[in-house]
Amino acid sequence: xxxxxxxxxxxxxxxxxxxxxxxxxxxxxxxxxxxxxxxxxxxxxxxxxxxxxxxxxxxxxxxxxxxxxxxxxxxxxxxxxxxxxxxxxxxxxxxxxxxxxxxxxxxxxxxxxxxxxxxxxxxxxxxxxxxxxxxxxxxxxxxxxxxxxxxxxxxxxxxxxxxxxxxxxxxxxxxxxxxxxxxxxxxxxxxxxxxxxxxxxxxxxxxxxxxxxxxxxxxxxxxxxxxxxxxxxxxxxxxxxxxxxxxxxxxxxxxxxxxxxxxxxxxxxxxxxxxxxxxxxxxxxxxxxxxxxxxxxxxxxxxx
Amino acid sequence: xxxxxxxxxxxxxxxxxxxxxxxxxxxxxxxxxxxxxxxxxxxxxxxxxxxxxxxxxxxxxxxxxxxxxxxxxxxxxxxxxxxxxxxxxxxxxxxxxxxxxxxxxxxxxxxxxxxxxxxxxxxxxxxxxxxxxxxxxxx
Numbered sequence: 153x154x155x156x157x158x159x160x161x162x163x164x165x166x167x168x169x170x171x172x173x174x175x176x177x178x179x180x181x182x183x184x185x186x187x188x189x190x191x192x193x194x195x196x197x198x199x200x201x202x203x204x205x206x207x208x209x210x211x212x213x214x215x216x217x218x219x220x221x222x223x224x225x226x227x228x229x230x231x232x233x234x235x236x237x238x239x240x241x242x243x244x245x246x247x248x249x250x251x252x253x254x255x256x257x258x259x260x261x262x263x264x265x266x267x268x269x270x271x272x273x274x275x276x277x278x279x280x281x282x283x284x285x286x287x288x289x290x291x292x293x294x295x296x297x298x299x300x301x302x303x304x305x306x307x308x309x310x311x312x313x314x315x316x317x318x319x320x321x322x323x324x325x326x327x328x329x330x331x332x333x334x335x336x337x338x339x340x341x342x343x344x345x346x347x348x349x350x351x352x353x354x355x356x357x358x359x360x361x362x363x364x365x366x367x368x369x370x371x372x373x374x375x376x377x378x379x380x381x382x383x384x385x386x387x388x389x390x391x392x393x394x395x396x397x398x399x400x401x402x403x404x405x406x407x408x409x410x411x412x413x414x415x416x417x418x419x420x421x422x423x424x425x426x427x428x429x430x431x432x433x434x435x436x437x438x439x440x441x442x443x444x445x446x447x448x449x450x451x452x453x454x455x456x
Numbered sequence: 457x458x459x460x461x462x463x464x465x466x467x468x469x470x471x472x473x474x475x476x477x478x479x480x481x482x483x484x485x486x487x488x489x490x491x492x493x494x495x496x497x498x499x500x501x502x503x504x505x506x507x508x509x510x511x512x513x514x515x516x517x518x519x520x521x522x523x524x525x526x527x528x529x530x531x532x533x534x535x536x537x538x539x540x541x542x543x544x545x546x547x548x549x550x551x552x553x554x555x556x557x558x559x560x561x562x563x564x565x566x567x568x569x570x571x572x573x574x575x576x577x578x579x580x581x582x583x584x585x586x587x588x589x590x591x592x593x594x595x
Contacts, residue, residue, distance in 0.1 A: 330553075339555030374508030386511045389550055393507045396546050418553055425549050430542075444542055 156254055157203050160226055163252045164199045173224035173250050177212045178202040185272035186262040190215070202226065206260040206280045209288070209407035213360040216244045224250040228259075229296050230402035233435025234360045237398055240438050241361075257281055258291035259403070263412075289325040290401040290416050296436075327420040346384040348411045355405035355415055356391060361398045361434075364391070392418045397426050397442030400435045465586045467494045467520045468513050469578065472502040474532040475568050476524030482571030490578040501525070501532070502563075503539040510547065514560065520585035523563040524574070537565050557588050 160178065167173040180191035180201045188208045191201050204226070212225055213234045227235060232253050239246045257280035262272075264286040270278060280287065330338055353366030368375060368387045375383050391405075399419045406415045427433055430443040471477045477498045483490065499505055502525040513521050525540045526532050544563035552558045562584075564577045 335552075335555045335557065337555070338553070342554055368508060374506070374512050382515055385554065386508075386515050389554060390507045390511055392550055392553075393546065418550075421553055422546070422549060425546075429545075444539070444546060 159254070160204055160252055161199045161202050164193065164202055164224060165196055167224040167250055168196050168199070172222065174221040176202065176224040176226070177215055178226035179204055179208045182207070186265070204254070206257065206278055207262065209259050209403060211358065211360055211402045211404035213238060214358060216249065216360070222248050222250070224252060226252045228256045228402070229253060230294065230400050233296065233400040234402060236435045236438065237361050237400070256297045258287045258294065258297070260286045261288050284320040285322065287320060288403055289327070290403040290420065292320060292323055292325060293420065294401065325420060326414050326417040330417055331421065342385060343381045345413045346388060347381040349384040349413060350411060351379055351384065352410060354408040354410060358404040358408040359395070362391065362395055364394060388415070388418070392422060395419065396422050397432060397444045398434050399423055465491055465493055465582050465589070466518050467491070467522065467582055467585060468518045469494060469496045469522045469524055470502050470505055470509070471496050471498055471524045472526060472532070473498050473500055475526040475566055476502060478568035479524065479566040479570055479574035482569050483575045484571070486571040488571050488575035490575045491582050494578055494582065501536050503533070503536040503543065514556070519589055520560045520581060522561070522578070522581050525563070525565055527565045527567055559584055559588060
């Protein structure tokens with residue numbers, strides 16, 4: 153991780169020096185040892201603030217549509233895929249973004265680390281390679297951990313790669329556990345989870361490819377506006393539906409949730425379903441379109 | 457009027473104005489019968505109905521929701537039938553995830569003049585929904 157930090161700082165300096173970027177968005181140390189925070193770097197000497205750890209769960213691509221400048225952005229492979237999605241959907245101009253990416257070892261869940269008895273000592277010094285069981289669910293099943301073939305990319309090229317680091321013994325995710333349960337048990341489980349929701353919209357605001365921005369929590373958007381489990385479930389299901397064929401499983405929604413609702417247990421099965429049935433995985437190319445929006449082009453002369 | 461024993465089934469149909477609604481009209485003209493408790497929502501294209509409409513119906517007490525659109529490969533809008541099909545399949549997956557019965561939603565395609573086929577499809581769906589409800593499943 154230390155090595156990676158040096159590479160990211162070097163590339164950030166290079167982008168600022170050569171004038172390819174006006175600012176760099178990256179990760180810096182968070183308020184607690186096992187956390188991270190976004191940072192905006194405008195000057196060369198501030199690049200020392202940039203860092204990377206196993207706890208950088210935010211997806212920094214959410215800032216991109218609101219910035220009118222040339223941006224260099226530090227992104228995990230899953231974030232790179234959301235950026236590709238955003239460029240494809242004309243949310244950001246392609247020439248304004250420079251991506252600094254790296255081979256991702258996976259992000260660690262502080263809760264699981266605590267359960268294992270690892271004590272938080274120095275900031276971010278826990279390595280994902282030493283604690284594969286503490287990986288987040290979506291990092292466990294990730295196969296796109298190697299983004300482009302260079303550190304700084306203009307045009308991302310994805311290479312499918314089997315991970316070259318230890319995988320956890322228990323590869324099952326919460327979504328798998330829920331799949332084995334009966335309908336009744338699943339309903340009870342989600343009712344219990346969504347009863348805790350405080351309607352803060354953090355999940356929807358932290359997602360770069362969701363454009364609703366949490367408007368469905370308002371009264372006039374088809375809900376009664378009451379904070380009941382069913383109302384919250386309705387809104388979160390609309391979130392899942394809107395993200396089908398767009399979600400790259402970066403996990404920003406779940407890690408942003410202050411009451412720790414396992415939202416990716418809803419997104420992972422839909423991702424798998426889209427992959428298995430239509431063979432489509434979002435964010436891998438600029439030309440492929442999600443099967444839910446446009447079907448295959450019709451042969452000439454047919455239809456209207 | 458209506459098929460016996462199914463009057464209490466609360467089914468809502470989302471029908472497009474070019475095929476689904478026209479087929480329902482044809483069914484009326486031809487004297488075909490389907491449960492009187494079926495309510496139809498006429499919209500421009502059944503593929504582009506907002507997701508909150510569907511969720512509001514399902515959570516608001518509808519036993520089943522069906523989408524009726526244009527026949528495959530001759531939709532009024534480009535590829536609308538394929539999109540309905542894919543989205544209905546997606547809704548089934550999402551309902552299953554949430555612990556609801558996936559058969560509570562369906563989609564089919566009718567010619568604007570096929571009143572008989574429309575009534576048949578609706579009757580079949582209502583039967584299925586009432587069986588789900590009769591099976592003691594709450595959701």
